[in-house]
Amino acid sequence: MSIIQDISTKYNLHSWSPQKGLKPTVITKAEGIFFYDEDGNKYYDMSSQLVNSNLGHGNKAIVDAIIAQANTVPFIAPSYAIDVRSEAAKAIVEFAGPGFEGGKVFFTNAGAESNENALKFCKAYTGKWKFLSMYRSYHGSTFGASQLTGEARRFISEPGVPGFYHFDGPYPYRAPKQVHFKDEADITNYYLDRLEETIIRENPDAIAGIFVETVVGSNGILIPPAGYLPGVRALCDKYHILMVCDEVMAGFYRTGTKFAFQQFDVVPDIVSFAKGATCGYVPLGGVIVQKHIAEHFEENKMWNGLTYSAHPMGCAATIAAIGEYERLDIEGNVRDRGAELKARLDVLQAKHKVIGEYRAIGLFSMIELVKDRETKEPFDPALTAKTLGLLKAKGFSTYLNENCISIAPPLIITKDELSDALDILDEVLTEVDTLI
Ligand SMILES: Cc1ncc(COP(=O)(O)O)c(C=O)c1O
Structure with missing residues (x-):
C-alpha cells in the first residue's frame, strides 16, 4: 500500500x-x-x-477562470452583486430556454442542496407539504433529498421527514409480469395512471411538488417514453402541483440537449442542477424557477440562504463551462x-x-x-x-x-x-x- x-x-x-x-x-x-x-x-x-x-480533465478555460476569480474577489457574501454572479445567473436562466423567460436562479453548492432548496420553494409557493417522487430515483443524500430518493440510499435517513411518497416511473423492461404493453403509448398511459392513482390517494390538496429525474440516471438510465413527461406536467396542472425536473445528472448536454427536458416536450416549473454546471472544477449547483415562482418572492420573504450561495469561483467556472460547451x-x-x-x-x-x-x-x-x-x-x-x-x-x-x-x-x-x-x-x- x-x-x-x-x-x-x-x-x-x-x-x-x-x-x-x-x-x-x-x-x-x-x-x-x-x-x-x-x-x-x-x-x-x-x-x-x-x-x-x-x-473532461484539465480544461484550461475553466481553470483560468477560477484562477482569475481567485485573484480578484475569491469570496464575497451572497447579498452583494458582482460581475460573475450576475453573468452566471443570466447565463443559466437563458440556458433553461423557452418557458423560463423572467425566471431566476438560486445557486447552491451541489445536487442534494439544490433539491433541498427546491423542496422549500414548492412548499413556500403552494402552501402545501407533501412530495411525490419515483422509486428508482436518486436525488441526493442530505436529509430532505434522501426522502425524495426512491431506493436504498434513503433507508439510513428513515424514519424521515413526513410527507414524502413514491410511485413507479416507467421501466418497461421490468414491468409487472402480468402487464403486457402493445406499444409506447400503452407504456406511457400505464405509468401515468399509476401516478394519478398515487396523487389521488395522497390527497392532491396536500401535494406541493412532484420531483422527477428527467432521465433517471444512477438507477438505470430510464428514458421516459413519448408523452410521459407531458403527462406528468398535465397532472401537475390539473391538481395545482409544481413539477420539478432534477437535471443534476441529465443536464448540461449529457443527453444531447442543454437540459434533458428540452427534448421531451415539457417545461417544468423548477429545474435543479449541479454537476455539469462547473464539470467538477469547483462545486456549484442551483435551482431555476419559472417567472410565476420568482414573482411569488417579490412580496414574500424567501427563506432560503447559504453562506456559499453563488460562490464567485463557482460562478466563474460556470460561465467558462457554458462558453466551452459552445466553443467545442x-x-x-x-x-x-x-x-x-x-x-x-x-x-x-x-x-x-x-x-x-x-x-x-x-x-x-x-x-x-x-x-x-x-x-x-x-x-x-x-x-x-x-x-x-x-x-x-x-x-x-x-x-x-x-x-x-x-x-x-x-x-x-x-x-x-x-x-x-x-x-x-x-x-x-x-x-x-x-x-x-
Ligand atoms: C439526479 C441526481 N440528483 C441529485 C444528486 C445529488 O447530487 P450531489 O451528490 O452533488 O449532492 C445526484 C448525484 O449523483 C443525482 O444523480
Missing part, C-alpha cells in the same frame, strides 16, 4: 462503503478523458467520474458520438448474452447484466463487481448500480477514443459471458 493510500484509509471516510479493506486507487494526473494512477496506469474515464466531468460544439459531439455509442451497443447486445438490455440517450447509457435473457434474472452484486474489476484492470473505469454498468464518458470524447474504450468493453464481456 502506498503512503497516500495508507493515509487515506487511515483518515478519510470513503462514501457508501464499509471502510475495512478499501484500497482507493491513488490518482496522480488527469487529462482530457483519461486519468492516471501512481503506477502510471492509464484509465478511460467512462463515467465522467460521477457523471459530472462533462468537459458539445451538442454536435454528443449527437455524433451518441449515435456511434448506440450502434456499437446494438452490436454488443447481439454478441453478448449477458446484456439483458441497454438504455442510451446522448452519452448517458447503461448496460443491464442478466444471468438469463429469458427470465431476466439479474447478475448478482458479486458478478457485477467482478465485471467492473475486469474493466478497470484493462483501463475502462466506471461505476455500477445493482446489475447495471454505466457508460457515460466525458462529452469531449473523440470517435477513436470511444471506439477503443468500447473494444475493451467487448473484450471483457466476452470473458464475462463464460462466467454464467
Whole structure:
C-alpha cells in the first residue's frame, strides 16, 4: 500500500462503503478523458467520474477562470452583486430556454442542496407539504433529498421527514409480469395512471411538488417514453402541483440537449442542477424557477440562504463551462458520438448474452447484466463487481448500480477514443459471458 493510500484509509471516510479493506486507487494526473494512477496506469474515464466531468480533465478555460476569480474577489457574501454572479445567473436562466423567460436562479453548492432548496420553494409557493417522487430515483443524500430518493440510499435517513411518497416511473423492461404493453403509448398511459392513482390517494390538496429525474440516471438510465413527461406536467396542472425536473445528472448536454427536458416536450416549473454546471472544477449547483415562482418572492420573504450561495469561483467556472460547451460544439459531439455509442451497443447486445438490455440517450447509457435473457434474472452484486474489476484492470473505469454498468464518458470524447474504450468493453464481456 502506498503512503497516500495508507493515509487515506487511515483518515478519510470513503462514501457508501464499509471502510475495512478499501484500497482507493491513488490518482496522480488527469487529462482530457483519461486519468492516471501512481503506477502510471492509464484509465478511460467512462463515467465522467460521477457523471459530472462533462468537459473532461484539465480544461484550461475553466481553470483560468477560477484562477482569475481567485485573484480578484475569491469570496464575497451572497447579498452583494458582482460581475460573475450576475453573468452566471443570466447565463443559466437563458440556458433553461423557452418557458423560463423572467425566471431566476438560486445557486447552491451541489445536487442534494439544490433539491433541498427546491423542496422549500414548492412548499413556500403552494402552501402545501407533501412530495411525490419515483422509486428508482436518486436525488441526493442530505436529509430532505434522501426522502425524495426512491431506493436504498434513503433507508439510513428513515424514519424521515413526513410527507414524502413514491410511485413507479416507467421501466418497461421490468414491468409487472402480468402487464403486457402493445406499444409506447400503452407504456406511457400505464405509468401515468399509476401516478394519478398515487396523487389521488395522497390527497392532491396536500401535494406541493412532484420531483422527477428527467432521465433517471444512477438507477438505470430510464428514458421516459413519448408523452410521459407531458403527462406528468398535465397532472401537475390539473391538481395545482409544481413539477420539478432534477437535471443534476441529465443536464448540461449529457443527453444531447442543454437540459434533458428540452427534448421531451415539457417545461417544468423548477429545474435543479449541479454537476455539469462547473464539470467538477469547483462545486456549484442551483435551482431555476419559472417567472410565476420568482414573482411569488417579490412580496414574500424567501427563506432560503447559504453562506456559499453563488460562490464567485463557482460562478466563474460556470460561465467558462457554458462558453466551452459552445466553443467545442458539445451538442454536435454528443449527437455524433451518441449515435456511434448506440450502434456499437446494438452490436454488443447481439454478441453478448449477458446484456439483458441497454438504455442510451446522448452519452448517458447503461448496460443491464442478466444471468438469463429469458427470465431476466439479474447478475448478482458479486458478478457485477467482478465485471467492473475486469474493466478497470484493462483501463475502462466506471461505476455500477445493482446489475447495471454505466457508460457515460466525458462529452469531449473523440470517435477513436470511444471506439477503443468500447473494444475493451467487448473484450471483457466476452470473458464475462463464460462466467454464467
Ligand atoms: C439526479 C441526481 N440528483 C441529485 C444528486 C445529488 O447530487 P450531489 O451528490 O452533488 O449532492 C445526484 C448525484 O449523483 C443525482 O444523480
